[in-house]
Amino acid sequence: MLKKSLLALALSSVFLTGCGGSSSEAPVVTGFAFEATEMITNLTNDVIVAGYKNLNDEAAVFLLATQNLANTATEENLAAAQQAWKDVRVHWEQGESHIFGPVDALSIDPHLDTWPLNTSDLQDLLDSQSGFNATELKAFNDDVQGFHTMEFLLFGDGVADNEKAIGEMKDLEREYLSAAAEVFKTHTQTLFDAWTVANDPNDDKSPAYKDLLLTADNAVYASQLGVVEELINGMIGIVDEVGNGKIAEPFGSSIDNIDTTKVESQYSWNSLADFTDNIQGVQNVYRGEFLGQADKTGIIDFVTAADAAIATRVDTEIADAIAAIKAIAGDNDLPFRQAINDADARVRIQTAIDTLTTLQASLENDVLTQLKEWQQ
Amino acid sequence: MKNLRRAKWSNLAIIIASSIIVSGCNSSSSDEKEEVSQVTYTHVSQLGGDATAVSASDSGHGFSTPMPNLTTEQLDKHLAGDAHFETAFTTAPNSEHPELDGLGPVFNNQDCNSCHQRDGRSSTITLAQGQERVLLGPEAGIFLRMSIDDGECSNPSADNNYCKNAGVDGFGTQLFHRGVLKARDDWQENPFIGQADVYLAYQYSTVEYADGSSVELKKPIFTIEQPYDVSAENRLDSAILQANVRYSPRNGMPVFGLGLLELINEADILAIADENDSNEDGISGRPNWVFDPVKAKNNDPIPVSLGRFGWKASTPSVRVQSLGALRGDMGVTNPLFPDESIANTPLHESYLTRTNFVDTGVDEQGNTEASQEFSDEVVFYAETLAVPARRNIENESVIAGAQLFDKVNCTGCHQPEFTTATGELLVGGLPAPDGLKGQKIYPFTDMLLHDLGEGLADNRRDFTATGVEWKTRPLWGIGLTKTVNPAAGLLHDGRAATVEEAILWHGGEAQQSKADFMTLTQTDRQALLDFVMSL
Numbered sequence A: 001m002l003k004k005s006l007l008a009l010a011l012s013s014v015f016l017t018g019c020g021g022s023s024s025e026a027p028v029v030t031g032f033a034f035e036a037t038e039m040i041t042n043l044t045n046d047v048i049v050a051g052y053k054n055l056n057d058e059a060a061v062f063l064l065a066t067q068n069l070a071n072t073a074t075e076e077n078l079a080a081a082q083q084a085w086k087d088v089r090v091h092w093e094q095g096e097s098h099i100f101g102p103v104d105a106l107s108i109d110p111h112l113d114t115w116p117l118n119t120s121d122l123q124d125l126l127d128s129q130s131g132f133n134a135t136e137l138k139a140f141n142d143d144v145q146g147f148h149t150m151e152f153l154l155f156g157d158g159v160a161d162n163e164k165a166i167g168e169m170k171d172l173e174r175e176y177l178s179a180a181a182e183v184f185k186t187h188t189q190t191l192f193d194a195w196t197v198a199n200d201p202n203d204d205k206s207p208a209y210k211d212l213l214l215t216a217d218n219a220v221y222a223s224q225l226g227v228v229e230e231l232i233n234g235m236i237g238i239v240d241e242v243g244n245g246k247i248a249e250p251f252g253s254s255i256d257n258i259d260t261t262k263v264e265s266q267y268s269w270n271s272l273a274d275f276t277d278n279i280q281g282v283q284n285v286y287r288g289e290f291l292g293q294a295d296k297t298g299i300i301d302f303v304t305a306a307d308a309a310i311a312t313r314v315d316t317e318i319a320d321a322i323a324a325i326k327a328i329a330g331d332n333d334l335p336f337r338q339a340i341n342d343a344d345a346r347v348r349i350q351t352a353i354d355t356l357t358t359l360q361a362s363l364e365n366d367v368l369t370q371l372k373e374w375q376q
Numbered sequence B: 001m002k003n004l005r006r007a008k009w010s011n012l013a014i015i016i017a018s019s020i021i022v023s024g025c026n027s028s029s030s031d032e033k034e035e036v037s038q039v040t041y042t043h044v045s046q047l048g049g050d051a052t053a054v055s056a057s058d059s060g061h062g063f064s065t066p067m068p069n070l071t072t073e074q075l076d077k078h079l080a081g082d083a084h085f086e087t088a089f090t091t092a093p094n095s096e097h098p099e100l101d102g103l104g105p106v107f108n109n110q111d112c113n114s115c116h117q118r119d120g121r122s123s124t125i126t127l128a129q130g131q132e133r134v135l136l137g138p139e140a141g142i143f144l145r146m147s148i149d150d151g152e153c154s155n156p157s158a159d160n161n162y163c164k165n166a167g168v169d170g171f172g173t174q175l176f177h178r179g180v181l182k183a184r185d186d187w188q189e190n191p192f193i194g195q196a197d198v199y200l201a202y203q204y205s206t207v208e209y210a211d212g213s214s215v216e217l218k219k220p221i222f223t224i225e226q227p228y229d230v231s232a233e234n235r236l237d238s239a240i241l242q243a244n245v246r247y248s249p250r251n252g253m254p255v256f257g258l259g260l261l262e263l264i265n266e267a268d269i270l271a272i273a274d275e276n277d278s279n280e281d282g283i284s285g286r287p288n289w290v291f292d293p294v295k296a297k298n299n300d301p302i303p304v305s306l307g308r309f310g311w312k313a314s315t316p317s318v319r320v321q322s323l324g325a326l327r328g329d330m331g332v333t334n335p336l337f338p339d340e341s342i343a344n345t346p347l348h349e350s351y352l353t354r355t356n357f358v359d360t361g362v363d364e365q366g367n368t369e370a371s372q373e374f375s376d377e378v379v380f381y382a383e384t385l386a387v388p389a390r391r392n393i394e395n396e397s398v399i400a401g402a403q404l405f406d407k408v409n410c411t412g413c414h415q416p417e418f419t420t421a422t423g424e425l426l427v428g429g430l431p432a433p434d435g436l437k438g439q440k441i442y443p444f445t446d447m448l449l450h451d452l453g454e455g456l457a458d459n460r461r462d463f464t465a466t467g468v469e470w471k472t473r474p475l476w477g478i479g480l481t482k483t484v485n486p487a488a489g490l491l492h493d494g495r496a497a498t499v500e501e502a503i504l505w506h507g508g509e510a511q512q513s514k515a516d517f518m519t520l521t522q523t524d525r526q527a528l529l530d531f532v533m534s535l
Helices: A004-019 A037-071 A075-098 A108-113 A119-128 A147-155 A171-196 A209-214 A224-251 A271-287 A299-306 A308-327 A343-372 B002-025 B028-036 B072-085 B158-163 B232-237 B258-262 B266-272 B293-297 B318-328 B346-354 B372-383 B396-407 B478-484 B499-505 B508-519 B522-534
Strands: B101-103 B142-148 B197-208 B214-225 B245-251 B289-291 B304-306 B449-451 B469-471
Touching (some): A037 A224, A075 A147, A075 A224, A075 A271, A119 A147, A171 A209, A224 A271, A224 A299, A224 A343, A271 A299, A271 A308, A299 A308, A308 A343, B072 B372, B214 B245, B258 B372, B293 B318, B318 B372, B396 B522, B478 B522, B508 B522
């Protein structure tokens, strides 16, 4: 790698030699070099595709858990399905740091994660139909399927608690849940296949989406610049959404202005885990590896090539944001739904918002801007 | 790959340095460049002038960034509109989230983004191996317009209802293939069905070049089943299946740069119209004159304006286009369009009766489902999305292609440049942001209607546009189409998977340009395509 300052120096010397003029007359050219192939390969295969594989694998576990619950209504099977829902949720939320490509093109995001759900329609369906299967449920509107519909069926309305007794769950609800989980699994499989087999599920000659990133000189990515820009903007997008949307909107401008109905994953009280996983997903892309894995090449290496101090600072800001979100629960382990209505917790929430604001500003002003300096 | 990239870098320093040395020491090289670059747009990067995107023009975010020259206050309004653009509307009433309710009762999609994915084109629905057709559902970013065939209309006036299309009895002028749960009285058997089911199939053909290479083309074919106005036994009696009903598919299109197009001086557009082909170049180009609901609301005695937006230039402003889609495509009433699209039809009356009039489109105070503020913000959003900058502009093939684009007279319709208006201006009835004014822009459209031949004809009039005419599509940003949405298709029904396919569908006034394109060598054809993809 060639650092920005070294490059500028190297180019300056060429100008002087070529024109014979004074250094003050030479145009100032800045820039830095970074060989991005290894980073793109790693982020594509070991972060994005690996994440979608985890999502698909956990979706299979979740489907099985819902089928067990549909077949045998026990507290244990309900608890297992609830835990499986939380487990699969981890990989989806972490993957929200790279929402581009098939997840959008194939409408998988709205199929899996439409919020809010339509509890009224859901109840009307449960009251009017004699049974449910995946084929017919797949044609239903998105607001009566996906994560949050299944969450509502598994955990109840979340107002007083996030626990549901098996006796509160009707046979048709379990059947609906199982059918929804089956549809869900088809979507996660489609997403994984689009990245690894063919980006158009109906055209086996279309390239796997991962190959479009790995061989950036095609109709989707004209160059590696586009891929890196995609990855950085993806991180910015989810930091913005968590800080200014998922947390700030229910939080409101004051304790008298909160809105619990806007809390994502409010039925399961999984909100803080969602937000943490969102920013964990940012760290995965930034560092190039999942938490606890050996060091690999990530965006941090790209930024280091441009300015090592910025790279380190942003890495710290990501870690700070994760810690600040986790700290919202406090010693009494408040769920987010209750925390927005607690004066002490609101101080911690404001701290989390501030750290996310700082991180977003750094990604926009100090990281994204390096693309202009990058000499591929 | 890794070694190749390093080699490329090693050469880069030399190339950059050398070019600067040559430029700085010998001015003749720029003269040589001028000889090669005869068209004005060859080296232009900032297609939207100061309203060109920053740090987003190479990725899937290329259509989704605000103009960089907005004020802080304008940026806040843009971001509010951005959130609305992604709002998934729900059935009314929604007591928890009244700001989200108003979907339907029949509709084509639940949010703006579903038809304009990442502010670009919608995904073209494909068929699996052996699959003959597919039912349009949540994935579809396409719908059918429809009307009764009543001949051409050329001079809009009160006498001919300003050339507005005549809707189908009991349906209207747009077929809503989806519905809220109880939209139809047979909802328990068919949940979420709209006015009718619409199926999509494809008809395939092949175009061959003189050099033996070929391209397969596909044309969507739509069929309609289960219309609400008849039972399954007598479905052919439905009003929408009669011989005099004309259909036209409408695919979601990109929504960036619209404010700039809105600010092109009307006189500049009319100056290049050539309705009778007086210069005998085979290309006419004429404006569409359309009913303007904003003017009508303001009691303008002649509520007619130049059509600028939509596949047939059938809407006069971003406001009419956006709020028309809000009410039409999603069923969300708003101050400009306060009535549901299906108001006063048997379907609507049945729905209201069965659901105790809880979803009439207006509340007891007369407020529509979308407020004025919501409407203004979503319009402003669409007006102020930045235009992506070009890519690869110094690539040799791209430079050569820029010349060929002019040589085969693509520029005859895809007019490269305009300068937007200045002064105190209203767009859609509100003051235009300063950042849109006085910009030299390169949209590559003349904003006019052209006969594109039978292959693309929908045979449906749209105000004064005939059944073979379409508005010249802007080409700015077209090279990012697949980056923004890899499943996106081009043309009004998404039939073209590539720019090359889109060119090969051209006919009518563009027949000669297509023929000239087809006689180019493969290298030159690729160069022209490379240029278009750099836009």
